[in-house]
Amino acid sequence: MTRKQYTEEFKEQIIKECQEVGNVALVARRHDISSNTIHNWIRKAQKRGSITPLPKSEEKRIREVENRLEAISKENNTLKKLLGEKELELAVLRDLRDRINPQ
Secondary structure (H helix, E strand, O other), rough: HHHHHHHHHHHHHHHHHHHOOOOOHHHHHHHHHHHHHHHHHHHHHHHHOOOOOOOOOHHHHHHHHHHHHHHHHHHHHHHHHHHHHHHHHHHHHHHHHHOOOOO
């Protein structure tokens, strides 16, 4: 798999969008980029002094929201799987009922 190369202008645009939105994970999903990649871009930009870091409380809040989103996504996937299993079970039971008691 080849690594994708991004221009500095694109990176700056993504960093700016992250600052405006306040959620790196959301911006990463929008642009199909790893959130770790964007965090690296932000760190490098902070070292260069081209952007100011987010306040620690804001970073903490963002991490908490990202963690909660991940937990909810996992729960949602589990529930979808359970729903599919129940729908299959219901279809089997209806089929058996119709075979036993044809109308």
